[in-house]
Amino acid sequence: MTPEIRFTSEEYHCPVTNRMETMKIKHSIIRAQSVQADTIGQIIATNTRKTLESCTGIEKCGVKKTYSSGIISNARFDWNLCPFMQVLKGN
Numbered sequence: 351m352t353p354e355i356r357f358t359s360e361e362y363h364c365p366v367t368n369r370m371e372t373m374k375i376k377h378s379i380i381r382a383q384s385v386q387a388d389t390i391g392q393i394i395a396t397n398t399r400k401t402l403e404s405c406t407g408i409e410k411c412g413v414k415k416t417y418s419s420g421i422i423s424n425a426r427f428d429w430n431l432c433p434f435m436q437v438l439k440g441n
Contacts, residue, residue, distance in 0.1 A: 357377070373402060373403075402438060
């Protein structure tokens with residue numbers, strides 16, 4: 351079943367940058383019909399996954415690392431360094 355995708359934005363005080371940052375969070379919701387869906391048409395949510403899509407502080411806190419190889423510039427993201435990831439994971 352295709353997940354339902356929605357995005358929300360939240361502000362929080364980042365302890366690394368010591369300022370208010372704005373995050374974009376992706377919510378993936380997979381819905382499945384209940385066992386009795388044929389008779390009553392119920393749909394229940396079975397799984398919701400939140401992932402951090404972007405944040406205004408990622409270059410200052412070390413999550414985004416930019417590097418160049420010749421004329422090409424690349425970026426690598428280590429979201430585990432983000433202090434908000436523990437909140438998303440429920441810890």
